[in-house]
Amino acid sequence: MKMSPLVMSAVIHFGEMGSRWGFNRTVGQMLALVVLHEEPLSAQEIADALSISRGNTSMGLKELQAWQLVKQHHIPGERKEFFVPAGSIWVLANRVFEERRKREIDPTMSLLRDLMMDTPNSEQDVNVQARLNEIHDLLESVTAWSQELQNLGPEKLDTLMKLGAGVGRILEFKDKLLPAKSK
Amino acid sequence: MKMSPLVMSAVIHFGEMGSRWGFNRTVGQMLALVVLHEEPLSAQEIADALSISRGNTSMGLKELQAWQLVKQHHIPGERKEFFVPAGSIWVLANRVFEERRKREIDPTMSLLRDLMMDTPNSEQDVNVQARLNEIHDLLESVTAWSQELQNLGPEKLDTLMKLGAGVGRILEFKDKLLPAKSK
DNA sequence: CTAAACTTTCAGTAATTTCTGAAAGTTTAG
DNA sequence: CTAAACTTTCAGAAATTACTGAAAGTTTAG
Numbered sequence: 001m002k003m004s005p006l007v008m009s010a011v012i013h014f015g016e017m018g019s020r021w022g023f024n025r026t027v028g029q030m031l032a033l034v035v036l037h038e039e040p041l042s043a044q045e046i047a048d049a050l051s052i053s054r055g056n057t058s059m060g061l062k063e064l065q066a067w068q069l070v071k072q073h074h075i076p077g078e079r080k081e082f083f084v085p086a087g088s089i090w091v092l093a094n095r096v097f098e099e100r101r102k103r104e105i106d107p108t109m110s111l112l113r114d115l116m117m118d119t120p121n122s123e124q125d126v127n128v129q130a131r132l133n134e135i136h137d138l139l140e141s142v143t144a145w146s147q148e149l150q151n152l153g154p155e156k157l158d159t160l161m162k163l164g165a166g167v168g169r170i171l172e173f174k175d176k177l178l179p180a181k182s183k
Numbered sequence: 184m185k186m187s188p189l190v191m192s193a194v195i196h197f198g199e200m201g202s203r204w205g206f207n208r209t210v211g212q213m214l215a216l217v218v219l220h221e222e223p224l225s226a227q228e229i230a231d232a233l234s235i236s237r238g239n240t241s242m243g244l245k246e247l248q249a250w251q252l253v254k255q256h257h258i259p260g261e262r263k264e265f266f267v268p269a270g271s272i273w274v275l276a277n278r279v280f281e282e283r284r285k286r287e288i289d290p291t292m293s294l295l296r297d298l299m300m301d302t303p304n305s306e307q308d309v310n311v312q313a314r315l316n317e318i319h320d321l322l323e324s325v326t327a328w329s330q331e332l333q334n335l336g337p338e339k340l341d342t343l344m345k346l347g348a349g350v351g352r353i354l355e356f357k358d359k360l361l362p363a364k365s366k
Numbered sequence: 367c368t369a370a371a372c373t374t375t376c377a378g379t380a381a382t383t384t385c386t387g388a389a390a391g392t393t394t395a396g
Numbered sequence: 397c398t399a400a401a402c403t404t405t406c407a408g409a410a411a412t413t414a415c416t417g418a419a420a421g422t423t424t425a426g
Contacts, residue, residue: 006298006308010315013294020205020287024384036311043403053386058404079394079401089317093325104203111196115189125189128219132193134272138337141344142276145332148344154321161324161331207414226373236416241374262371262424 001045007036011050022100023067026052027060031069035092040073040082068095090154097146105139112136184228190219194233205283206250209235210243214252218275223256223265251278273337280329288322295319 003011011032018028029050034041041049047057061083064070069092073084085092112132120126149157186194194215201211212233217224224232230240244266247253254269268275295315303309332340 004304004308004311006301006303006311009294009298010311013291017287017291022203026385036314038307038310055387055404055406056385059385062404081403089314089321093321104200108196108200111192115192118189120189121187124221125187127221128187128189128193131219131272138272138276141337141340144344145340149328154324157324157328161327209414238374238376238417239415242415245374264373 001037001041001049003033003049007033010036021096022103023063026050026056027063030057030060031064034064034070034083035085035089040075040084042080042082044080046083067099094150097150101143101146105143109136109139109143112139184220184222184224184232186216186232190216193219204279205286206246209233209239210246213240213243214247217247217253217266218268218272223258223267225263225265227263229266250282277333280333284326284329288326292319292322292326295322 011029014032015025015029018025018031021028023031030046033046033049043057043061044054046061047054050057052060061070064083065072068086070083071086073082075082086095112135115132116129116136118129120129152160194212197215198208198212201208201214204211206214213229216229216232226240226244227237229244230237233240235243244253247266248255251269252275253266256265256267258265269278295318298315299312299319301312303312335343
């Protein structure tokens, strides 16, 4: 398998970005390759295309599977396993968000809850707890809302986006719109 | 300056999370310390509290200022500079999102645009470009929308959140609500 | 101007993360 | 069962990233 210059550029870029998105360079490259290549790829093909060791490839694929970004694909008559993207771009993007939320937000929310339980030892600590509480609530809002977006799916997200600043206005009307809401 | 056990736990945790949020351990600790401590802190106090070198502290503060998360605060009569959070929790959170968008999304969008410009060299490449386009549009939706949320501010975000799944329903009514919208 | 108080820079070192490749493991064909 | 085809693991090497502390730089007081 050989990469066209187009695929090449994209693979290299996703490698560079990889670390910013929560995985390392080679894992980023592998993901780009699998997503952009139409046919299922074997581990060996991936290793060759990216010039990385077979061992590294194996670990990278394991990680991509843990993130549920690629999945195995068996080809009848073939001994080895092949790999394909685990879903549409939208699905993959959601998986990345989800996984990052688990790593970046959840542990903090959990700690903040614990710290807010502690009985404060001083005046100072009362204020500190108030701040921690503020952080907690903000994270909660943001994650709840991003969940919501994921549930909407891409089309509705698109509608919402086209609405743009209209969202603010809509909010002002919402009581009239949904008067039956149980408060 | 000595840290209460409460502040201590939070500082250590934000240090551990630091790398996941785009900066390193000590920078994370420094941010937590400055945010949770009521009084302005000098660089030396920060270095002492966290047991890190003065040099490292200087670089960390530089980074936090680049992120616009802390700012200098001059105390009349004092020779040295002090540091305080650059704004409310909401402001700080927005700065982090913003900065991460710049690092994690913008460069990719820019590359994708470039790659979509290239004239494809094969059938294959036409499909690849279609995929890249799909990724581009998704990133665009997500960032546009997160911008929108930032503009709303914390109170409206809260209203929106309480609405929960109601958002989907509201969307169905939006045409009736905003009939004057210029399409 | 000089000295004191303070900050920044940066070369070298330490810590951490990633990668390789050989060895061990697994599966299937026969 | 054995051998071949393939995958995974993991110890050590390489690459990257973070940290220290001494030296150079800056600012202010006098």
